Amino acid sequence: MSDIAYHIAISNKVEFEDLDFDTARKHGITDQEIETLKYFADIESQTVYYFLEVAKLQVVRDPELLTFLTMWNYEEYFHSYALTRFMEECGVPVESATDRSTKVRAGARFKAKFEDFAQGLIAKSAPKSFIGLWMFWGALQECLTTQAYEELANQTKNPVLQELCRRIAKQERRHFAYYWSASKRRLEGRPNTQKFVRFIANQFYAPVGGGVKTDEEGARLVAKLFPQERIFEVMSYIEKKMALLPGMAGLDCCTGWAAKIQPILPEETRARSMGERRDAQKKGADRAAA
Ligand SMILES: [Fe+2]
Ligand SMILES: [Fe+2]
Numbered sequence: 001m002s003d004i005a006y007h008i009a010i011s012n013k014v015e016f017e018d019l020d021f022d023t024a025r026k027h028g029i030t031d032q033e034i035e036t037l038k039y040f041a042d043i044e045s046q047t048v049y050y051f052l053e054v055a056k057l058q059v060v061r062d063p064e065l066l067t068f069l070t071m072w073n074y075e076e077y078f079h080s081y082a083l084t085r086f087m088e089e090c091g092v093p094v095e096s097a098t099d100r101s102t103k104v105r106a107g108a109r110f111k112a113k114f115e116d117f118a119q120g121l122i123a124k125s126a127p128k129s130f131i132g133l134w135m136f137w138g139a140l141q142e143c144l145t146t147q148a149y150e151e152l153a154n155q156t157k158n159p160v161l162q163e164l165c166r167r168i169a170k171q172e173r174r175h176f177a178y179y180w181s182a183s184k185r186r187l188e189g190r191p192n193t194q195k196f197v198r199f200i201a202n203q204f205y206a207p208v209g210g211g212v213k214t215d216e217e218g219a220r221l222v223a224k225l226f227p228q229e230r231i232f233e234v235m236s237y238i239e240k241k242m243a244l245l246p247g248m249a250g251l252d253c254c255t256g257w258a259a260k261i262q263p264i265l266p267e268e269t270r271a272r273s274m275g276e277r278r279d280a281q282k283k284g285a286d287r288a289a290a
Pocket of ligand 2: 171
C-alpha cells in the first residue's frame with residue numbers, strides 16, 4: 001500500500017465523545033496542565049492557517065500532497081476541539097476552538113506574517129527546495145508534538161487526560177511518519193535542497209508556535225513540560241531521527257536551541273549541570289537508535 005493510501009485508509013477524527021468526563025472531573029486538572037493544554041489547543045488551532053498559506057502556492061498543487069494536507073488539517077482541528085472540550089468538561093472557562101483560533105491568529109505576531117511572506121517567496125523561486133523544506137519542517141515539529149503529548153500522558157494523574165493525550169499522540173506519530181518519509185523522498189539525490197534545508201534548520205529551528213507566542217513564552221512552556229535536562233534528551237531524540245535523512249548527518253539544531261534558551265528559563269526548569277545535560281543527550285540518542 002502506498003503511503004498516501006495508508007493514510008486515507010486510517011485517517012479519522014480523534015475519538016473523544018466516549019471519554020468518561022465524570023471521572024475526568026473527579027480527578028481534576030492542575031493549573032500547570034491547564035496552561036499546557038491551552039498552549040497545545042492554540043497551536044493545534046493554527047494548523048488551518050498554515051494549511052491556507054501553503055495550499056495557495058502553485059507548487060503545492062500536487063494531488064497526493066493536497067490529500068495529505070486535507071487529512072492533516074482535519075485531524076489537527078479536532079485535536080484542538082477535543083482539548084477544548086476536555087477543559088470545558090473539567091470546569092475550565094475556555095472559548096470555543098474556532099473563537100480561540102481566530103483571536104490567536106488576529107494577534108499573530110509580525111514574525112508569523114513575515115514567515116508567510118518568506119514562504120511564498122521561496123516557493124516561487126525554488127519550488128523543489130521549498131517542498132523539501134516544508135516536509136522536513138513538518139517532520140521536525142510533528143516529532144516534538146508526539147513527544148509532548150506522550151510526556152503529558154505520563155505526567156498527569158488524570159486517567160482521562162492520559163487517554164486523550166495517548167490517542168492524539170498516536171495521530172501525531174502518523175503525521176511524523178508521513179512527513180519524514182516524504183522529506184526523505186524529496187531530499188534524496190538533491191544536495192542543494194539538503195544544504196538549503198540544513199541551513200534553515202540550523203538558523204531558525206524553534207518549536208512550533210513561534211509565530212503566535214513570543215519566543216520566550218514558547219521556550220518557557222516547552223521547558224516546563226520537559227524540565228531541567230529532560231529537554232536535552234527529547235531534543236536529542238528528535239534531531240537523531242532527523243539526522244537519518246539524506247544530508248542531515250550530525251544535525252544538532254534541536255539541542256542547540258535547548259542550549260540557547262537556558263539563560264531565559266526560570267531557575268527550576270534550567271538544566272542542572274553540563275554532565276547531566278550530556279547524559280540526557282546520550283539517553284535521547286540511544287532511544288532514537290533503538
Ligand atoms: Fe495535533
Ligand atoms: Fe500533527
